Amino acid sequence: MYIEFYKVNSYEYARLRKSVRKNGVVTHGKGQTLGRVLDKERLIFQNRQFGLYQYDLATGERRSAPADFCAKVERKNSREQLIVDFGNVYFIQKFIEKHGLWPVLESVGYGNPDSFKSLLSYYILENQSNAHAEDWYEGSYARIAYPKANLSSPRISDQLKEIGREDVCRRFFKAYIEYLKVNTTEAAKGAILIDSTGLPNDIRLPVTAVSNHNGEINNEVRLIYVVQRGTGLPIYMRYIPGN
Known part of the structure; x- marks a missing residue:
């Protein structure tokens, strides 16, 4: 299996090709389109079916393009x-x-x-x-x-x-x-405030869970804040499912 690069209207595209040798004759099967070439060295392509992705020729795996x-x-x-x-x-x-x-x-x-x-x-x-x-x-x-x-x-x-x-x-x-x-000079005093608030959300997400407030049932995320008392600067935050 190898990658064949070709151009259409000055744009470069790529496809997978497979060479088969039979009775001394080499034939090439119908190619599988990978899409438009965005980075030839790192094999990054884009097409309608898979969007933007990086292809691994050794494994045939399509994965997200590198962050850089x-x-x-x-x-x-x-x-x-x-x-x-x-x-x-x-x-x-x-x-x-x-x-x-x-x-x-x-x-x-x-x-x-x-x-x-x-x-x-x-x-x-x-x-x-x-x-x-x-x-x-x-x-x-x-x-x-x-x-x-x-x-x-x-x-x-x-x-x-x-x-x-x-x-x-x-x-x-x-x-x-x-x-x-x-x-901050307030850091030496060690005085903090902790507050939390519920964020109701009926979308099925890993961070939501069923909660109960005074008999009212919701799906929500609990957001917890830690702030510096003297300055009001946020120090830490974390979300937890439910309440």
Whole structure:
């Protein structure tokens, strides 16, 4: 089994081919299309059936593209425009730099830092769904500050899944709490406030469970916050199923 690359209208595509030798004659069976080639070296393709994926020729496995992969989108008859919304993302960038927060945020260790920082800016500035993130990015200074970002919906889902892992959360909070110890005088006092709130949600998710409040039955997630008493800064947060 091997991969054959070919071009259609200047775009490169790939397909699987199988060579069979019989009576000294080599024949090639009908190829299985892999899709448009996005990264030839790392075998990253895109097609309608599987979307964006990385192919393993040895095992035949299709898996999510690496986090550091950023597809270069070329639109026909398009013009590059640099009319972007500048101030808000720039302010956030400089604020984080001034307060020395980048090492804390980068402790998350996501494979594509530009995607992580762009999504962070989007969540701080906007209250829209992830479906609008890519449009926001195209008209924002973020596309200049973080040129390798990919905020398409599938990639955002992959990113949230990755940074939501338990080990990643622990790594982040360890770095963040160390930062608070060094940079806030209130840390030495050890005074904290703990609060929790229920988030009813009937969507079937692993983090939801049946709850009971005064005889009222719901599906919900319980969100727990720990904040620094003197400053009101969040120290820790965690969600648990139910109540």
